[in-house]
Amino acid sequence: MTEQTESLQSVLVFDGQDDSINLGKKPEFKIEKEITLEAWVYCQNQRRRTGIISNVFDTTAKESGYGLLLDGKSGIFFALKTASQGIYYVSSKVDSLKLNQWHHLAGTYDGKQIKVYIDGVEKATKAASNSLINYEPENDLYIGTYKDNNETYPFQGKIAEVRIWKVARTQKEIQNNLYQRLRGNEPGLIGYWPLNEGSNNITHDRTTNANHGTINSANWEQSQVPFANPQSHDLIVAKTVTTEKETTLELNPVEQKLTQNPEQAKEIEKHLLATGLEDYGFWWQEMLKAQAQKTEPDKPFRRGRIWA
Numbered sequence: 001m002t003e004q005t006e007s008l009q010s011v012l013v014f015d016g017q018d019d020s021i022n023l024g025k026k027p028e029f030k031i032e033k034e035i036t037l038e039a040w041v042y043c044q045n046q047r048r049r050t051g052i053i054s055n056v057f058d059t060t061a062k063e064s065g066y067g068l069l070l071d072g073k074s075g076i077f078f079a080l081k082t083a084s085q086g087i088y089y090v091s092s093k094v095d096s097l098k099l100n101q102w103h104h105l106a107g108t109y110d111g112k113q114i115k116v117y118i119d120g121v122e123k124a125t126k127a128a129s130n131s132l133i134n135y136e137p138e139n140d141l142y143i144g145t146y147k148d149n150n151e152t153y154p155f156q157g158k159i160a161e162v163r164i165w166k167v168a169r170t171q172k173e174i175q176n177n178l179y180q181r182l183r184g185n186e187p188g189l190i191g192y193w194p195l196n197e198g199s200n201n202i203t204h205d206r207t208t209n210a211n212h213g214t215i216n217s218a219n220w221e222q223s224q225v226p227f228a229n230p231q232s233h234d235l236i237v238a239k240t241v242t243t244e245k246e247t248t249l250e251l252n253p254v255e256q257k258l259t260q261n262p263e264q265a266k267e268i269e270k271h272l273l274a275t276g277l278e279d280y281g282f283w284w285q286e287m288l289k290a291q292a293q294k295t296e297p298d299k300p301f302r303r304g305r306i307w308a
Contacts, residue, residue, distance in 0.1 A: 092124055
């Protein structure tokens, strides 16, 4: 799992009263069977059946669709209606979702099992009928609210990184990009709304399906979030370290031999980035070791440092 890194980014804030995003009815949303829903949420209030992403229609007499909802007990539901069974509401259990902090949510269905994850950890699993997802009656897909013909349950808090897949992702696959924004071209991804535009009332679907949504009343905010863009700070640092190593190796073949020893690799990397006099002592000791182990003529081991 990628390490968590906090960064300041634009997110969408929902007031729990009438805010929502309406994505409408689109062919891509009517996934036949295997499905994964994902979203990052910062929940500020719990209420049963509050919608995070949902096209669920449930009047008892008529049921359809799928969604990630709050369960009213400090957890979430992954709701799913299959053709041969009544609607499932699989809960992540009590106290699995903390208020006023970011959590990653996911629900999957592979035709046999429904699973619920919070922060990449499986919280619930339930055997399900091996049948297609039912969409009759077909409902609009919403972000930030549950809404059918006679009920509305709006979300209070922040939402980001809403993703819909036409595959049942494994726990490892969910964890692999838990803390990283997507690019929009990942295999199986049919809808992706980062919710990071920062202005205006349109949120963009970053997949080629381009099913953009209309934002109703929700507001933009700069917030510290635990996920990064694809070209993250971690990648930039790694690239910088690699560049410095490559430059050093060109000038210093003895150091190149040392980095091949796994036990010394971490210590060497530390001193490659060091700027103090203690670093000079480290390299002096390495020079003595290298000179003692020489079996053929070689260039002297040298390493220079310049301080401004």
